[in-house]
Amino acid sequence: MEKTKNLLIDTCLLAGKIMMESGSEVYRVEDTMNRIAENANEPDSKSYVTATGIFMGLKSSHSTQIENVGERNINLEKVEAVNQLSREFAEKSVNLTTLYQQLKKIDKNTPEFPLSIQILSAAFLSAFLMILFGGSWLNFIPTLLIGGVGYSAKHLIKQSFDLRFFDTFLASLVIGLLAFAFTQTNLAVSFDYMCIGAVMPLVPGVAITASLRDTLAGHLVSGLVRGTEAIIVAAAIAIGIACVLSIFGGILT
Template sequence: MNLKNVVEIATTIGEMLLSSGAEIYRVEESMSRIAKSYGYEFESFVMPTGFSATAKNIKGEVITCVKRIKNRTVDLHRIEYLNDLSRRIESDKPGYEEVLKEIEKINNIPYFKYWLRILSSGLVALSFTLLFNGNIIDAIIAFIITCAIYITKNSISKLGFFQFLEYFISGFLAAMLSLILKNFIYSIHVDKVIIGSIMILVPGIAMTNAIKDALYGDIISSFARFGEALFIAAAVGAGVGFALTLGIGWVIG
């Protein structure tokens, strides 16, 4: 496989890994393994929002590629498949066309159905509400509110608004709906319902990846991910706080 094809494959897999929420070290290691398995020198510098990569052959020819990652999500299922593909490329050294077919197959793997994602989000809220000593009514209310939050958040994301607004509105919705329902169902505990409802918004994977990046020596990337996680947490907190400020005096009082 020639240098250009190898760079294309390595950077495409790297881009897919990074946009799926993979750790920085995993992205760098996967691209490096692919290039070196075909006998090319490879160096990369990866950040959460993009990367640059350079490959060199024995003749001294050099190709550099820079990619900007605009859309990022968390898709552990896709990361698993891409990780497995990079290891198979390293061990079996398949041809260019074969690898492209595998990449296309992974890229077209269907995501979980929309209704199933909504249901799963609700079950997460229900479980955490019970975990934080909420009663069954609190858990059911949190289930309903979280389903509404997921639908709203997904709709805002599709419209292309910035991330702060997406999480701010989600946090605001969780608190405001809890306060409104408190007027009709007096036995619910607003604090337990809010805690359960916002659990799907907590940036747990971002925090975990930030710590893992730091442990692997990627300090700049670690700070970037940690900052992003704090930004998300602040947006959710601001939304909840704003709703409580309005709601305590207006809805309850």
């Protein structure tokens, strides 16, 4: 019996960890964990989730376990996969052991879009947002190229340096330098709009939204942590562009 309870806690913690690391809101994580426990005939479960750690305990057991939350990314496919497994467990389509094993597979093997598709998407997003913000169609191809190169630089730098926010800073620096180069060679006509469009794939929009939703739901610790993290990312983007402006600002004006 105690072994089953430990497996249940491990399962809930793993589900919560996957969801938190994939960008889910705190209230959704707690709800999923508590539903899994309830569907395993443990209605008196208690969970406490923050942006950096998860606590889980059962009132029928006098022990509480903790799971550390690692690096947080945005992967809504993982969130959906965990929710789907939770629903299947509620419908008794899978048992607790199978649920735990499937969650371990999701944590390690959930497929993502190929890097080439991600870069292409970032490139077209940059170009179309540049137009949306009022830029000229003359900047479309340059912004498309800059956005793709900037996103590629972020990915490569992240693989090479295990230093948070450094990849975002260098990627925005690359974007600023490329925008300056296109402007000076008369291949584009607006440094400002190209930079605005090209940095948009780097902007932590989902993190900001999740921070606000956590705060409004009363999860102040997680809301503040996520909000602070999003602000630092935004500052890294701004500093990267500001470095280019501080060096070449006289030429641009």
